[in-house]
Amino acid sequence: MKKQKFQAPTGMHDILPSDQVFYRKVGRIAENLVDFYGFEKIDTPIVENAELFEKGTGLSTDVVQKQMYSFKTKGGDYLALRPEFTPGVVRAYIEHGMMNLPQPLKLWYLGPLFRYERPQAGRFRQFHQFGVEVIGEGNPAIDAQVIQIFYNLLQELKFRHLIVEVNSIGDNQCRPYYKKSISSYFKYREQQLCLDCKRRLRENPLRILDCKEEKCQRIINQAPQMVDYLCDQCKTHFKKLLEVLDDLNLPYHLNPLLVRGLDYYTKTVFEIWDDTEGGKALGAMVGGGRYDSLVKILGGKDTSACGGAAGLERIISELKARGVKPLEPQSRIFVAQLGDLAKRKTLGLVENFRKEGISIAESLGKDSLKTQLNRANKIGAEYSLIIGQKEALDGTVIVRDMHSGKQDIVRMEKVAKEMQRRLKK
RNA sequence: GUGGCUAUGGUGUAAUGGCAGCACAGCGCCCUGUGGAGGCGCUAGAGGCAGUUCAAAUCUGCUUAGCCACCCCA
Numbered sequence: 056m057k058k059q060k061f062q063a064p065t066g067m068h069d070i071l072p073s074d075q076v077f078y079r080k081v082g083r084i085a086e087n088l089v090d091f092y093g094f095e096k097i098d099t100p101i102v103e104n105a106e107l108f109e110k111g112t113g114l115s116t117d118v119v120q121k122q123m124y125s126f127k128t129k130g131g132d133y134l135a136l137r138p139e140f141t142p143g144v145v146r147a148y149i150e151h152g153m154m155n156l157p158q159p160l161k162l163w164y165l166g167p168l169f170r171y172e173r174p175q176a177g178r179f180r181q182f183h184q185f186g187v188e189v190i191g192e193g194n195p196a197i198d199a200q201v202i203q204i205f206y207n208l209l210q211e212l213k214f215r216h217l218i219v220e221v222n223s224i225g226d227n228q229c230r231p232y233y234k235k236s237i238s239s240y241f242k243y244r245e246q247q248l249c250l251d252c253k254r255r256l257r258e259n260p261l262r263i264l265d266c267k268e269e270k271c272q273r274i275i276n277q278a279p280q281m282v283d284y285l286c287d288q289c290k291t292h293f294k295k296l297l298e299v300l301d302d303l304n305l306p307y308h309l310n311p312l313l314v315r316g317l318d319y320y321t322k323t324v325f326e327i328w329d330d331t332e333g334g335k336a337l338g339a340m341v342g343g344g345r346y347d348s349l350v351k352i353l354g355g356k357d358t359s360a361c362g363g364a365a366g367l368e369r370i371i372s373e374l375k376a377r378g379v380k381p382l383e384p385q386s387r388i389f390v391a392q393l394g395d396l397a398k399r400k401t402l403g404l405v406e407n408f409r410k411e412g413i414s415i416a417e418s419l420g421k422d423s424l425k426t427q428l429n430r431a432n433k434i435g436a437e438y439s440l441i442i443g444q445k446e447a448l449d450g451t452v453i454v455r456d457m458h459s460g461k462q463d464i465v466r467m468e469k470v471a472k473e474m475q476r477r478l479k480k
Numbered sequence: 481g482u483g484g485c486u487a488u489g490g491u492g493u494a495a496u497g498g499c500a501g502c503a504c505a506g507c508g509c510c511c512u513g514u515g516g517a518g519g520c521g522c523u524a525g526a527g528g529c530a531g532u533u534c535a536a537a538u539c540u541g542c543u544u545a546g547c548c549a550c551c552c553c554a
Contacts, residue, residue: 065545065546116552117552117553118553121551121552122553139554168554170552170553172551172553173481174547175549175550176548177553177554178553182554186554251550251551315553316552317553326554336549337554338553339554340554342554365554366553367554368554369554391513394513423512423513424514425513425514425515426515430515431515433516439514439515441513444513445513453513455514457516460515462514
């Protein structure tokens with residue numbers, strides 16, 4: 056009888072210590088940015104009422120129809136693992152009466168999401184997003200700031216081939232006209248479309264626009280464009296957004312074919328991706344847009360809002376492809392001990408260092424000095440403190456410079472201060 | 481949901497039906513209180529289930545998982 060081997064579920068991964076450094080690096084930069092721009096953090100449950108996404112994200116979207124982990128609880132509640140953040144954040148906004156706080160409300164989040172789909176490059180069943188939502192403000196300057204935040208994030212991560220694509224997909228006033236127009240345009244040419252697009256024509260004609268098939272491309276290029284159908288309000292909004300982006304010197308590309316897969320987007324939509332071989336295959340690292348009707352759809356007042364989210368796994372996979380290796384936080388000092396008395400003294404010494412704010416590594420389980428110094432060497436410590444039987448009795452410590460091999464004897468109570476002095480040099 | 485490729489110690493790999501080998505990592509020793517080199521040793525492996533065969537890591541089937549692509553998306 057062979058022992059059963061457990062493994063992580065399909066498309067879900069352990070994030071091992073060697074990968075944590077990447078998540079922490081991205082997370083740290085993201086956190087500094089949102090702090091600067093005055094965003095406040097929100098955490099929402101990983102599980103929500105499934106109807107929240109059916110109504111919010113949209114019943115017709117693939118994310119809800121095909122990719123949502125939904126289930127009934129013992130009590131009969133119909134719940135779902137969140138496939139995206141926005142509906143949960145908006146739910147919290149409404150539930151806690153945040154419309155009574157000074158508007159707009161600027162919120163950010165970072166956490167896991169779940170989508171049931173076949174895993175491949177940059178796509179997992181459990182993945183992580185960092186995102187922001189600005190609720191209660193319709194000014195296009197907000198859209199620009201949201202884009203700017205993600206652009207800055209990727210800039211600080213040293214991405215140098217970023218493509219920011221923006222488009223406007225109109226609102227409930229003007230989009231229906233455009234939809235109608237484009238439907239009849241494609242219907243007239245249905246025979247020339249690929250199989251998928253024939254299906255899209257019935258389900259969501261807008262999605263034909265980002266088909267990659269060459270024969271479809273030719274037809275798409277001649278298709279009517281949303282820009283020409285925008286109502287005055289949407290047109291003005293879009294124009295102002297582009298003006299602000301120009302003022303910010305934020306390089307962007309107009310992509311009239313950019314449409315997104317979630318139902319609630321209105322007006323502005325954007326994506327950011329890395330213009331490299333692997334970056335294209337991976338898809339967008341960041342996506343987002345304006346969703347002026349979502350708050351109302353979910354039972355709140357008519358409220359404008361705008362947001363975006365970055366996929367951590369995609370960003371990290373790009374960082375790795377470029378050979379970036381964040382430095383792991385490491386101790387510059389190692390303490391080695393010999394014998395029981397020394398071991399006891401060592402524990403106290405470690406505490407002294409903690410109070411001085413100096414990180415210190417030890418290897419209390421090991422006995423041979425050789426092994427311990429070996430370890431000190433492996434972790435790249437600059438100094439080793441050695442406490443043996445003799446030193447423990449004398450109340451002293453041997454300070455060994457790991458580069459020169461030079462050793463000094465220092466009083467135990469003074470060693471923390473002494474090391475602080477040496478590390479500053 | 482559909483298709484292609486893949487599966488050997490912890491990691492990376494070798495062996496074209498005939499003794500599963502190497503490197504790295506880990507642990508120990510050479511060296512009882514002084515690291516980086518070296519030597520020696522130890523630990524640890526065929527995703528799973530069937531089949532073909534005297535003999536299977538190797539061939540076949542199924543299954544599972546991973547990767548990649550489609551769909552869709554971060």
